[in-house]
Amino acid sequence: MTKPNNQYNDDEIDLLPFIHALWKNKIKIIIAVVIGIVIALAAFYFSPPKWVASSYITKGSLLSMYREVRSTETVPVSTTQPIEIKLYSSIQDDVYYIAMGIMTANKVDIVGTPQPYVHLASFKANSKELAISKLKSILDTANTQALALSLPSLTVDHSLRAFNTLGKVKIKNAKAITPYLVAGIFLGLLVGCLLALLPLLKSHYERTNRD
Template identity: 40%
Template sequence: MSTSTNSNSRRTDDEMDLIPLIQALWTSKKILIATTVAGAIASYAIYATAPAQWTASTYLTKASLYSLYKEVKEKEPAPTAIPHSLETDLYSSIQNDVFYTAMGVMAAQAITLKEVPPKTGKNESFLYVASTTATTEESARTQLKSALDTANNEAMALNLPALASGKSVRAFNVLDEVKTVNNKNSKKLLAMGAFLGFILGSFFVLGRFLTRQYKQPKRS
């Protein structure tokens, strides 16, 4: 009987009572509020002093296979007739070569390319999001448009020099206008700073509580 009582009392001593811990946090609520506010202020100071970051982006996809086929046939007619299936494969291969050459040129110019796969996988063209970042909205937009033009011209010159000067065939299609977004999000940064301040304040209060508990003489 005494053994059972001793084991129960030892188990109770080893377990941490959460009520005093919660009371310690509530008693130190002013500290928690102060650290939360300090974290928010620090994050706002970082936000205010950090340079602006604008991202310009647009969607790209492969150029029209029909347009490519039509232009190449007019410029360089095939000397002999070939089966339709092989001809389609040939022009599809040319389309891929021109497109991925352009993607490589853009990557070399530090343009970020993110592939967006087809949603259904049924005869959908692969999409890429091309984007670049600069300190001003106009700079980001100008850099991206310049990179798109350069990539198109170089890809056409390398793969289809006879069509390089033409305007009807391109290495890729731009699906929408170039869009710009300001990457500096004050609300998100303030929330993160306040959260980190609260966490640090909680660790401080808990550390002080545990230190006091440790220093208290144990009851016999």
């Protein structure tokens, strides 16, 4: 009647030998962690930099939209009623979101903000100059193409914009050392623990197969 209990106890894994093995090999584990940190630091310093140029954008002026679109109408203003302001607001939204779509297609990251109709547009590159120039170029392209797609009747010399930029383009280095250090410590700790526990795991596997 006691055989099932004995079999159950034999199948249990005693954690104390594993804890003892980790403590006994703590120097090896620490060395493995240090090696992992060194490798992570080397990977950080030899990896190319990542510069991010960013600028806040918002919808263009609704008043400018109204004036520019009204100026393209061929029918005299006196013989027609002005289009409702809601229609112009809808056109304004369409132009804005088309511009954001064009930016996204050109690898510009668009992130929303707590403020309505204010987004952060950013572009990553390996140098400051390239990040800034590419962001400005894509913003200009998106502005031109969005207006041409939505309002093809606009004159060439119009002053309308699909969106406005808020402030100057900002630049920052997005390359951070923290993720490298976390990865190095984790991998070093994992390798060190595996090396310390490998003999116990091997003996446990052999004993299980023998039984």
